[in-house]
Amino acid sequence: MSRRPLEIGLAAAGATFLIAVPWLIPALIDTFWVSIITEILIWSLFASSVNLLFGYVGLLSFGQALYFGFGMYGTALGIDHLGLSFWPAFGLGIVSAMAMALVSGVFAVRLTWHYFAIITVVFSLIFYFLAVSMKPLTGGDDGINFALPPVFKFGGKAFGLVDPTFQYFFVLVVVSLCLFLMHRVINSTLGRGFLAIRDNDLRASLIGLNVYVLRLIAFVMAGFLAGVSGALFAFFGRYASASYMFYQVSGEAVVWTIVGGAGTLFGPLVGTALFIVIREIVSSHWEHHSLLVGLLAILAVIFAPKGIVGLWNGWVTRLDERHAAALASPRLMLQADP
Amino acid sequence: MKDTVLLLAMNGLIWGLIIALIALGLSVIFGLLDIINIAHGDFFMVGTVLAWFSLSVTGDFWIGFVAAPLIGFILGAIIQRLVIQPIHGVAALSIVATFGLSLILQEVVRITFGATPHRILAPIQGTVPLFGVEYDIYRLLAALVALLALAGFFLFLQYTKLGIWMRAVRHDREIAVAMGIPAKRVYVLTFGIGFALAAFGGAVAAPITTVDFRGGVDVLPFCFMAVIIGGLGNLPGTVAAAVLLAFLEGLIQSVADPTAARISSLVLMSAVLLLRPQGLFKGFTR
Numbered sequence: 023m024s025r026r027p028l029e030i031g032l033a034a035a036g037a038t039f040l041i042a043v044p045w046l047i048p049a050l051i052d053t054f055w056v057s058i059i060t061e062i063l064i065w066s067l068f069a070s071s072v073n074l075l076f077g078y079v080g081l082l083s084f085g086q087a088l089y090f091g092f093g094m095y096g097t098a099l100g101i102d103h104l105g106l107s108f109w110p111a112f113g114l115g116i117v118s119a120m121a122m123a124l125v126s127g128v129f130a131v132r133l134t135w136h137y138f139a140i141i142t143v144v145f146s147l148i149f150y151f152l153a154v155s156m157k158p159l160t161g162g163d164d165g166i167n168f169a170l171p172p173v174f175k176f177g178g179k180a181f182g183l184v185d186p187t188f189q190y191f192f193v194l195v196v197v198s199l200c201l202f203l204m205h206r207v208i209n210s211t212l213g214r215g216f217l218a219i220r221d222n223d224l225r226a227s228l229i230g231l232n233v234y235v236l237r238l239i240a241f242v243m244a245g246f247l248a249g250v251s252g253a254l255f256a257f258f259g260r261y262a263s264a265s266y267m268f269y270q271v272s273g274e275a276v277v278w279t280i281v282g283g284a285g286t287l288f289g290p291l292v293g294t295a296l297f298i299v300i301r302e303i304v305s306s307h308w309e310h311h312s313l314l315v316g317l318l319a320i321l322a323v324i325f326a327p328k329g330i331v332g333l334w335n336g337w338v339t340r341l342d343e344r345h346a347a348a349l350a351s352p353r354l355m356l357q358a359d360p
Numbered sequence: 361m362k363d364t365v366l367l368l369a370m371n372g373l374i375w376g377l378i379i380a381l382i383a384l385g386l387s388v389i390f391g392l393l394d395i396i397n398i399a400h401g402d403f404f405m406v407g408t409v410l411a412w413f414s415l416s417v418t419g420d421f422w423i424g425f426v427a428a429p430l431i432g433f434i435l436g437a438i439i440q441r442l443v444i445q446p447i448h449g450v451a452a453l454s455i456v457a458t459f460g461l462s463l464i465l466q467e468v469v470r471i472t473f474g475a476t477p478h479r480i481l482a483p484i485q486g487t488v489p490l491f492g493v494e495y496d497i498y499r500l501l502a503a504l505v506a507l508l509a510l511a512g513f514f515l516f517l518q519y520t521k522l523g524i525w526m527r528a529v530r531h532d533r534e535i536a537v538a539m540g541i542p543a544k545r546v547y548v549l550t551f552g553i554g555f556a557l558a559a560f561g562g563a564v565a566a567p568i569t570t571v572d573f574r575g576g577v578d579v580l581p582f583c584f585m586a587v588i589i590g591g592l593g594n595l596p597g598t599v600a601a602a603v604l605l606a607f608l609e610g611l612i613q614s615v616a617d618p619t620a621a622r623i624s625s626l627v628l629m630s631a632v633l634l635l636r637p638q639g640l641f642k643g644f645t646r
Contacts, residue, residue, distance in 0.1 A: 076452070082451075082452055082455070084455075129630070129634055132634065133633065133634070133637060135451075136396065136451070136592065137588075137633060137637050139396070139455075140584060140588050140633065141630060141633045141634070143581070143584075144581075144585075144626050144629055144630050144633070145630065147581055147622075147626055148623055148626045148627060148630070151619050151622050151623050151626070152623060154619060155617070155619040155620070155623075269581065270577070273398065273455075273459055276455060276456065276459075277455075277456050277459050277460075280452060280453065280455075280456045281456065284452070310467050310470070310471055312463045312464075312466065312467045313463070313464055313467045313468070315460070315463055316459075316460035316461065316462070316463030316464035316467065317460065317464065318460070319456050319457065319459055319460030319463070320443055320456075320457050320460040320461065320464075322456070323447055323453040323456045323457050323460075324443075324446040324447060324457075327447070327450065327453055
């Protein structure tokens with residue numbers, strides 16, 4: 023089997039599974055798992071924001087939780103303090119995350135590599151401590167709760183995320199749209215510029231690319247992805263908390279991305295799903311499940327340094343080459359024979 | 361008022377000296393192996409726990425001062441061989457690997473030591489008058505021990521064979537290997553020394569802070585700050601930055617709350633990163 027049919031088949035199977043989740047999962051396991059899969063989708067979007075920066079532009083951000091937190095608080099405060107309805111609150115969350123990304127990006131993308139990793143974590147720590155100390159506004163580590171407004175009204179009937187099936191599909195659609203958008207960006211001229219900078223920023227600047235501006239654009243885009251996931255998570259949990267802005271949240275997204283496969287569109291989804299499924303399965307039976315998570319992270323980087331999707335790609339490419347070689351060799355023999 | 365300022369400044373200074381030990385370990389590992397060690401705070405935490413265990417097993421606090429760095433060194437060497445060596449110094453992978461390591465260390469301590477924080481009573485009770493303030497004797501002793509350990513480490517780096525090897529491999533790996541320096545063994549020992557420094561800092565700090573399986577989480581950002589502000593790979597700069605930062609935080613804490621102090625040092629660090637990414641002290645040392 024060659025590469026394309028195999029991957030199209032896999033993608034079709036994955037899409038069918040995701041659409042069937044609200045009926046399949048309660049029938050097979052438990053309704054509870056529908057909400058786990060919803061959570062996986064949200065967190066994988068968050069991991070995608072790390073992936074966009076690290077996998078495609080070569081900037082390792084250790085502070086994406088800041089923009090996740092801004093998306094979360096923008097939405098929660100919009101509903102709780104300003105009395106906004108669903109969509110304006112969603113928008114406020116995303117816009118505040120992007121604005122924050124723009125402001126910090128102006129400074130952060132001047133630096134690269136280790137310095138970039140450190141300054142992103144420093145920025146996120148500053149706002150984490152601010153959020154913790156501004157308890158009247160943010161609720162600190164305890165966070166703030168809010169009541170969900172309906173998503174839209176149709177014919178006098180209100181549709182809201184209170185219905186788990188509707189919530190699942192809402193998250194699925196938003197996450198798919200964001201990933202599709204990311205896919206389009208990566209395959210555009212802009213995306214080629216990103217890749218050129220990732221591979222060699224000096225050469226990229228020599229062929230006339232404005233490295234600083236391109237990095238800033240990528241940073242704001244990553245802020246958008248993190249902001250959307252933060253807003254979704256606020257809707258999902260009906261609350262926002264400063265604890266989600268701590269550096270360990272950013273760190274988890276980095277781990278999920280690299281274990282899943284940085285620089286691949288679905289790597290973060292695979293990595294996130296793996297870790298959250300393990301956490302959910304093991305933690306109910308065994309209190310010390312972090313041991314397993316830690317061990318898995320270490321084994322993954324030793325045995326699959328390009329991530330799970332990277333491992334898969336390598337495997338399929340080898341299969342492809344063998345296939346091509348098998349096709350090519352008899353023809354060569356025919357040509358050699360007069 | 362003047363007394364509180366002095367007290368907090370003194371506390372900051374002493375905490376800075378202990379942090380300097382830990383940050384030095386981080387800096388050595390980073391400078392030589394190019395490993396961003398997310399687990400370094402947990403190396404410190406393991407040191408505090410080792411101090412607690414040696415006190416509860418032998419009844420003698422001071423044994424911890426020997427046991428913590430020794431066990432830390434052995435653990436560090438084993439970890440380097442099993443976890444760090446296979447990833448060949450790829451910094452992105454090192455973050456994931458040491459993140460996993462951090463989870464494992466915290467969980468092992470939670471299983472063996474328990475989830476509840478403990479306090480260790482300082483082995484020397486009592487205070488001495490100092491600049492008009494009654495000051496804990498143990499804290500002064502901790503500062504002295506930290507200073508001695510720092511001096512000892514720099515002497516080790518300057519005059520012993522291993523110390524010279526470490527500097528040589530850091531300076532130019534290829535040439536060092538060509539000259540017959542066993543770089544792989546130097547890496548193993550360096551990681552061990554990095555862990556030992558953090559664990560020793562933990563043992564010294566144990567009676568000052570609490571012993572808790574999450575005790576490393578707060579220490580880690582502080583150590584990174586010291587390493588960056590001091591300049592990556594600049595060891596004396598790291599020490600100076602750690603002391604300076606903790607001293608400043610102590611001073612600010614006397615007029616504002618600890619969170620404000622932490623925020624101001626973070627802002628200071630952003631400024632250093634943007635304006636002087638080589639560190640605050642480039643041109644002064646080395």
